[in-house]
Amino acid sequence: MIFRLDERLIFxxxxxxxxxxLLAVGGDLSANRLMLAYRxxxxxxxxxxxxxxxxxxxERFVLYPDEVKxxxxxxxxxxxxxxxxxxxQSFAQVIEACSAVPRDGQDGTWITEDMKQxxxxxxxxxYAHSYEVWTGKELVGGLYGVQVGRVFCGESMFSKQSNASKAALITVCQSGLYDLIDCQLHTEYLESMGSRHISRQTYMQVLEANA
Known part of the structure; x- marks a missing residue:
């Protein structure tokens, strides 16, 4: 059963x-609802x-920082x-660049104008943070996501030069700020970096410890 959300802040x-x-349909993208969802x-x-x-x-596809390859x-x-x-330093630029990259399973962008805002x-x-990768003054890669305690919920990344997005992800892993990086859905690219599946139960235990 797929639930239809209304104006109440509940999931x-x-x-x-x-x-x-798929869990629910509808609602809005207010900051309060988004953070309730991530938590x-x-x-x-x-x-x-x-x-x-x-x-x-x-199952959640995640990367433990000390397991990054x-x-x-x-x-x-x-x-x-x-x-x-x-x-x-350039959150809006990063999300704009990410919006041009289709997500696996979708032909077009999944980062709508409403999502950007x-x-x-x-x-x-x-709540949301970006990691930017530069060559000189040119933005050549990066990623953004939402922080829930010591969990970084990665949303999207982009790369205009080889290895640029890898540099961003490795920086996140080596920052010492996070116990877990949530990659959400499987990709071969993230698997090559050391990401793996864990159960929802395990993921929720980490989240609850960081709420």
Whole structure:
């Protein structure tokens, strides 16, 4: 059963999600609703052609920072100072660049204009963060996500140069700020970096410890 949300700030129990993780439809993208969702292991994923869809996968694809895989060639890239990585310097630019990258399973962008504005608001409130990768003054990669205690809920990343998004993700892992990075859904790219599946129950235990 898929639940339809109204103006009340409530979500159904994530255990009631469909096999594909779909839990609820509707509601809004207010900061209060978004943070309530993230604190309960729920995130929005939809397109302009659909209403707001809320997901809570039965298995979560995550990266433990101390398990990140850094290849020998990537270590050389990091030592070369080819990239400069900053934090929260160009959030709007990062989300705009990410919006041009289709998510697995969708033909077009899943970062709608409403989502851009909602996450920019979360950033202004101190909940959402961006990691920017630069070559000189050119933004060549980055990622953004939402922080829930010591959990970083990664939303999207982009790369205009080889290894740029890897540099951003490795910086997140090495920051010492997080016990877990939530990658949400499986990709081969993130698997190659050391991400793996954990049960929703395990994920929720980490979230609850960080709420």
């Amino acid at each position: 159904p129990n994530p255990e009631l999600a469909e096999p594909d993780g 309960h292991g729920i995130f929005p994923w939809y397109s302009d052609e659909t209403p707001i869809l809320w997901y809570s996968p039965h 850094i290849s020998k060639s990537m270590r050389q890239v990091l030592r070369s100072a080819r990239f400069t990585v900053t934090v929260n 909602a996450y920019i608001t979360l950033h202004q409130l101190g």
